[in-house]
Amino acid sequence: MNLTTEKKQIFVVSGLILMAAFSRLIPHPFNFTAIGALALFSGAQLADKRLAYILPFSALLLSDLIIGFHSTMLPVYLCFACTVWLGTRLQSNKSIVGTAAFSFTGSVVFFLVTNLPIWYGGFYPMTVSGTLVSYTAA
DSSP states (O other): OOOOHHHHHHHHHHHHHHHHHHHHHSOOSTTOSTHHHHHHHHHHHOSOHHHHHHHHHHHHHHHHHHHOOOTTHHHHHHHHHHHHHHHHHHTTSOOHHHHHHHHHHHHHHHHHHHHHHHIIIIISOSSHHHHHHHHHHO
């Protein structure tokens, strides 16, 4: 079987999307799936920026079709867009330290942004103390 380079790329991209989507469907610790890694990888490795964003969003959308849509989808998708963007900053200077720093940054941004709707959703007082209690509970 002789696959062209384009067909191989389609196969790899499809496999990445399916694996990342599957990682959201199997039992896993809260907010610990392969989508964040895919987002950072896409931004850092893919020259085509459209594809860099399409890859993690396709995995998110595919798994959301199964899991169900939710009220915090916009912050979640925006956080992964931020992680792809962080990956594009790695493209010119790939290093272990840079990758670790951007991985950590993407995770912290995701935690802070996606847990914020719980705080302003009325579960906690709209004070600094309420914010801290909300993030501690998260």
